[in-house]
Amino acid sequence: MRTGAAHGHTGYFHAAVQYASDDELLAVTVPFLLGGVAAGEPTFVSFGERTAALVRSALPRDSGVQFLTGGDVYARPTAAIRSYRNLLAEQVAAGAGQIRIIGEMPVSAFGNTWDWWARYESAINHAYDDFPLWSMCAYDARITPEPVLADVARTHPRYALPGGTHVDSSTYADPRVYLAEAHPPVADPLQSGPATVELADPTPGQARHAVHAADRGQLPAADVDDLVVAVSETVTNALRYGAPPVLLRVWGGADRIVVTVTDGGPGPKDPYAGLMPALDSAAGGRGLWITHQSCNHVAACAGDDGWTIRMIAGNTAIA
Template sequence: MRTDAAAGHRGYLHDAVYYDSDDDLLAVTVPFLLGGVKAGQPTVVSLGARNSALLRGALPAGCGVIFLAGGDLYARPTAAIRSYREMLAGYVADGARQIRIVGELPSSALGVTWDWWARYESAINHAYDDFPLWSLCAYDTRSTPAPVLRDVARTHPRHATPDGGRMPSPGYTDPFTYLRENRPAPPDPLQSTPPVVELFMPTAAQARAAVYAADGGRLPADDVEDLVVAVSETVTNAMRHGRPPVCLRLWVGTDRMVATVSDGGDGPKDPFTGLLPVGDGTDGGLGLWITYQSCNHVTAHRGPGGYTLRLTAGNPHFTA
């Protein structure tokens, strides 16, 4: 049976940890992890290298805590959800009645790509609710930007405290509401210049050919192939489920390629589209799920003129 704060609770307990020193982080996470081990629960750490080493040094040797390569797991939000769900399902199949995880996003996620990681933090309140999971998401208040911390409070129902308490987040917003908000991402500076490609009402084949031609050997082949898949899926969805006009635009920089696919419609109705494989494929949900796993950044925007997806291949962490 579930124990401690999770006793009597069905589904996912999703807590934030705000800390401003190593001691603060350890004061919350060490008892949490040791409590899981003592109860015979799968107990997992998915932190960056520095904080993983900090926790290893604070925990008894051979205590049974499982350390994952956190940086690899958090490459893309949709892939992270898929990987975690597979891991959690495996533990449940082995008989786990409760699972504990301490995790953190890489620092790069807190910059210009934060919009889709904020959506991830919100979406997992629903995506992991099938499992008896209790997780702590660690955020260093010394380095996390204030707008990010505001989103953390809105996407985590509670935050854990060093005395073992769990405090409600006054600003918490249900994911079905949060994910429907129009959250504009920072504009990519490449988009301030004319696109190198602009195609109206393209076929999927024309869209794929345009990506190959625009790249010209600049980006790694894997990044280009991933963008080709994403653009093809997105154009197909826009043509089938959106409203005309459908337009593909491409911009090319030294370290990335940016594509936008716009149509005159309102976009997907399901707020989890892209993050979860929603639907049966008839409404574009599966295609966008593939798209979100094929790019290094995806943004969505609804405006008076319709719906636009922006897809980035290569380095999405522009600085100017």
């Protein structure tokens, strides 16, 4: 049984909360949470330390609202999707007719890695649509850049307002439309210089060796190993499903390793490739899923020379 604004809705009811003061946030959040508890619905908060404390202080003692802790839910988009889908499946299996969640991304997501978080916000309209979920994504307009807020409007069907009302987003785009658009990542300064290693039509083994050759011990061994797996999968996909030529470039920096793999093809047909596990292994879907879980940032974009995937291990807060 769906309640509140999601009454009568099937699937995922996705809303954004754009607020300019703590009072504005609480005016939306507290009734949403207490309404869920009153309806007997599993009700969760996934906020950072400051805003979680703010909401706790505004709720009655033993309110029944659950605060998600124990690790960064928003470490990577694929990890967030996997974590939330597991949580939702558990609640439905326990008999939930609706689940309520309000969450926020860390401020660090609004920087150079925002492109893949924008893709996440779009993709979850599909990724969570097989669950009776009503969720809100909170964005503090005082600290969120304008380009990010513009993407929020395009990836959320509606906005939640005080008083329990909702208004449609006038610029919302269907995920298949939004994800098919070109969203070039912020250029990494390392790429303005010569690559440490550059190979044409490399084998996966040569690609793995190239990553190790660029490693100067600046990263933890586990991070390098994860990048090696991601690059090997990406090169395999490019050779198998892309179009020649395939070009591998690797840059080794003081605090990160940047890798690009370009092939002459148009890229995957599946707009959710990388963010959700593929139903089959066609067109390299499984490899892209692995890649998105193995790197600190993954970006892909079509260009004049074909389809390029860029992977970064290490520091993504580039100048």
